[in-house]
Amino acid sequence: MASLTGKRRIWLIGATSGIGFALAQRLLKEGHRVALSARGQEALEEIVKEYDNALAVPLDLSDRRSVQAAGQKIDEEFAGLDLVIHNAGTCEYLDVRHFDVDLIERVLATNFNGAIYTLDAALPLLRRARDSDGSQPLFAAVSSASAYVPLPRAEAYGASKAALSHFLESLRLDLAAENIDVSIIHPGFVKTPLTERNDFPMPMQVSSDFAAKAIIKGLEKRTLDIHFPKRFTSGVKLMGILPPPLRRRIGLTMTRKNND
Numbered sequence: 001m002a003s004l005t006g007k008r009r010i011w012l013i014g015a016t017s018g019i020g021f022a023l024a025q026r027l028l029k030e031g032h033r034v035a036l037s038a039r040g041q042e043a044l045e046e047i048v049k050e051y052d053n054a055l056a057v058p059l060d061l062s063d064r065r066s067v068q069a070a071g072q073k074i075d076e077e078f079a080g081l082d083l084v085i086h087n088a089g090t091c092e093y094l095d096v097r098h099f100d101v102d103l104i105e106r107v108l109a110t111n112f113n114g115a116i117y118t119l120d121a122a123l124p125l126l127r128r129a130r131d132s133d134g135s136q137p138l139f140a141a142v143s144s145a146s147a148y149v150p151l152p153r154a155e156a157y158g159a160s161k162a163a164l165s166h167f168l169e170s171l172r173l174d175l176a177a178e179n180i181d182v183s184i185i186h187p188g189f190v191k192t193p194l195t196e197r198n199d200f201p202m203p204m205q206v207s208s209d210f211a212a213k214a215i216i217k218g219l220e221k222r223t224l225d226i227h228f229p230k231r232f233t234s235g236v237k238l239m240g241i242l243p244p245p246l247r248r249r250i251g252l253t254m255t256r257k258n259n260d
């Protein structure tokens with residue numbers, strides 16, 4: 001495994017539920033030293049109780065100082081990071097009949113600004129690992145297949161993930177000179193507490209464990225765009241490059257009728 005050979009120092013943000021919980025279990029069982037973050041301290045402690053190689057580092061992505069403090073704590077314990085997986089995120093759909101600026105700000109703050117706070121805290125630790133141990137560090141973040149194409153009601157969520165993917169793709173170019181890699185993860189539908197709330201069909205939905213396996217496989221290969229399940233995400237990518245009138249026609253078939 002290119003990035004995950006040996007025992008790596010990993011920071012996983014959003015480790016207590018869904019995809020992140022499945023990732024935490026796999027990485028900890030493989031013996032890596034993993035700093036686990038989320039808001040819920042109790043849920044973090046529950047995981048740490050079971051593994052000597054786990055460190056609980058609570059934080060709230062809406063609070064920049066708490067993310068910086070988490071980075072400092074990890075630096076004291078791990079003296080650098082080989083891999084960061086920024087997985088945490090939230091999803092709220094917009095009902096345009098009741099335009100809700102607070103909702104849009106909440107989603108952008110967690111999914112976009114939160115990832116920037118993580119980067120700010122993590123970059124010095126990735127550089128430290130590279131300089132002290134010759135590690136080739138990797139920063140990975142979970143975006144979404146919804147970043148590939150605008151879909152109804154996903155104005156806030158889709159924009160937050162498209163902004164994240166765009167930012168990281170630019171960053172990847174600038175960090176190349178520093179020998180730091182960036183992977184962007186674009187899942188289709190995954191069965192988690194986040195999607196349990198959805199009241200619409202979720203084609204080709206996969207389990208959290210399927211997602212964790214696909215993500216780790218992609219990270220091992222240092223894949224730039226990790227997306228799964230391929231049959232679904234390839235279709236969404238294709239829709240994203242269709243001419244706008246055709247894309248609009250397909251998108252309109254997914255909108256809600258007035259009383260839905």
Ligand SMILES: NC(=O)c1ccc[n+]([C@@H]2O[C@H](COP(=O)([O-])OP(=O)(O)OC[C@H]3O[C@@H](n4cnc5c(N)ncnc54)[C@H](OP(=O)(O)O)[C@@H]3O)[C@@H](O)[C@H]2O)c1
Nearest residue numbers: 014015016017018019038039040061088089189190192194
């Ligand atoms: N499930 C899907 O179908 C799907 C598809 C595409 C992309 N994704 C993306 O995959 C990622 C994980 O999703 P999931 O479905 O596994 O969600 P989930 O089950 O709701 O888990 C979200 C995780 O993020 C943490 N988190 C949320 N807000 C946070 C905040 N403000 N500060 C710190 N931690 C926070 C949560 O812990 P606390 O609540 O304790 O903070 C939890 O550990 C998200 O970025 C999501 O957008 C999911």
